[in-house]
Amino acid sequence: MTIEDRQPRVMLLIPSASYRAPDFMDAAQRLGVEVVVGTDRQNPFNDPATGRIVALDFEHPDHGANQIEAFAVLHPLDTIVAVDDGGALLAARAARRLELPYNSVSAVEATRNKALLRERLAAAGLPSPTFEVHALLDDPRPQAARLEYPVVVKPLALSASRGVIRADTPEQLIAAIERAGRILTSPEALEECGAPLADRVLIEGYVPGIEVSLEGLLDDGRLRVLALFDKPDPLEGPYFEETIYVTPTRLPAAEQQRVVETAEAACRALGLVDGPVHAELRLNDAGAYAIDIAARSIGGLCARTLSFGTGMSLEELLLRHAIGAEVDSYERDARAAGVMMIPIPSAGTLRAVQGQAEAEAVSLIESVTISIHPGSRVVPLPEGSEYLGFIFARGETPEAVEAALREAHGRLRFDIE
Numbered sequence: 352m353t354i355e356d357r358q359p360r361v362m363l364l365i366p367s368a369s370y371r372a373p374d375f376m377d378a379a380q381r382l383g384v385e386v387v388v389g390t391d392r393q394n395p396f397n398d399p400a401t402g403r404i405v406a407l408d409f410e411h412p413d414h415g416a417n418q419i420e421a422f423a424v425l426h427p428l429d430t431i432v433a434v435d436d437g438g439a440l441l442a443a444r445a446a447r448r449l450e451l452p453y454n455s456v457s458a459v460e461a462t463r464n465k466a467l468l469r470e471r472l473a474a475a476g477l478p479s480p481t482f483e484v485h486a487l488l489d490d491p492r493p494q495a496a497r498l499e500y501p502v503v504v505k506p507l508a509l510s511a512s513r514g515v516i517r518a519d520t521p522e523q524l525i526a527a528i529e530r531a532g533r534i535l536t537s538p539e540a541l542e543e544c545g546a547p548l549a550d551r552v553l554i555e556g557y558v559p560g561i562e563v564s565l566e567g568l569l570d571d572g573r574l575r576v577l578a579l580f581d582k583p584d585p586l587e588g589p590y591f592e593e594t595i596y597v598t599p600t601r602l603p604a605a606e607q608q609r610v611v612e613t614a615e616a617a618c619r620a621l622g623l624v625d626g627p628v629h630a631e632l633r634l635n636d637a638g639a640y641a642i643d644i645a646a647r648s649i650g651g652l653c654a655r656t657l658s659f660g661t662g663m664s665l666e667e668l669l670l671r672h673a674i675g676a677e678v679d680s681y682e683r684d685a686r687a688a689g690v691m692m693i694p695i696p697s698a699g700t701l702r703a704v705q706g707q708a709e710a711e712a713v714s715l716i717e718s719v720t721i722s723i724h725p726g727s728r729v730v731p732l733p734e735g736s737e738y739l740g741f742i743f744a745r746g747e748t749p750e751a752v753e754a755a756l757r758e759a760h761g762r763l764r765f766d767i768e
């Protein structure tokens with residue numbers, strides 16, 4: 352049977368810890384595509400009516416790709432979409448086997464290994480901080496004595512700023528390496544990072560400046576910018592908690608241009624050519640620095656800030672791209688929009704969240720979603736990797752949206768024991 356005879360069949364790779372399953376499933380339903388969910392656990396979803404589910408070996412992408420290949424013999428796949436970082440490498444390997452269009456394995460590998468990312472970007476001549484890998488078994492003192500400060504210590508393959516720690520002195524560096532090393536020994540961190548990358552950390556020169564995030568879509572190597580977000584809270588460490596994202600950016604046009612050119616150059620350097628890109632960049636007088644480039648769309652529930660044309664979600668846009676369906680408009684809704692990822696203020700057991708109705712009553716606030724259940728243990732950065740929830744706002748200006756997010760957050764009270 353050919354694609355013309357049936358609905359396109361999409362395999363969505365959704366790790367069980369992902370926030371993004373419902374939004375992608377909704378988009379698939381609206382589009383009328385047949386979805387097969389590939390995930391890392393048996394039956395993690397309550398609602399079997401939402402689609403077929405297959406458990407795949409995400410940890411060993413070669414084995415996982417075998418499983419997908421075997422599945423596709425009986426149920427041919429038209430495209431594979433990784434909704435998060437966790438499935439990107441598996442998608443690349445499986446797409447290569449099935450000869451489906453996708454980024455190369457080597458390009459995706461560089462987005463999943465921060466040391467490789469630095470090597471490739473520096474080799475292509477992009478503005479780069481100094482960087483070196485430190486093996487956790489080695490004595491950190493000689494390195495600590497030799498380096499110039501400040502630096503940033505980071506695990507090679509964790510996400511959401513987990514284990515990312517700034518150090519201003521040799522003593523702080525030694526403590527940061529120890530702390531990142533301890534984080535890497537936890538079972539979930541080890542699973543996410545993968546054993547071969549969990550015995551070392553990256554030490555980078557600290558790049559000062561403001562930070563923005565670019566949401567893009569690659570089509571045959573061409574980068575289309577879908578949104579540029581400002582991150583108006585200072586991100587100076589020692590931990591790098593993501594909080595507010597607001598689009599459109601308030602950067603002057605020339606600076607925006609520098610951001611876009613750097614992101615394009617970074618994609619070229621890595622060999623990324625197809626599908627979503629989420630890039631984090633820092634800007635200062637020396638230029639635009641690509642801090643992080645991922646072959647996926649924006650994480651958490653943050654994509655809910657975006658809407659294209661007459662109300663298409665980012666997920667629908669990405670699925671349309673993946674199946675080669677027409678996209679009416681890549682124009683983002685003209686209003687300003689923003690999200691606050693609600694940081695975890697302290698470690699303990701979350702007893703209650705109060706003030707949600709008061710926060711939702713703030714003008715321009717669209718919704719407040721609390722994503723952690725009362726009774727759960729909560730852990731702040733750098734050890735933790737979750738948010739308490741998300742606050743969404745939309746309005747005429749980025750300033751008004753940012754102010755609304757802060758006001759709403761101020762009305763929430765977290766009872767953590």
Ligand SMILES: Nc1ncnc2c1ncn2[C@@H]1O[C@H](COP(=O)(O)OP(=O)(O)OP(=O)(O)O)[C@@H](O)[C@H]1O
Binds near residue numbers: 480503510512513
């Ligand atoms: N060299 C650096 N200089 C200054 N700040 C940095 C540097 N590296 C990282 N940061 C800060 O730490 C944050 C997290 O770092 P990074 O994006 O590399 O890791 P991650 O967020 O854990 O990975 P991912 O984005 O894949 O989830 C960045 O957004 C940035 O604010």
Ligand SMILES: [Mg+2]
Binds near residue numbers: 512631643
């Ligand atoms: Mg990041």
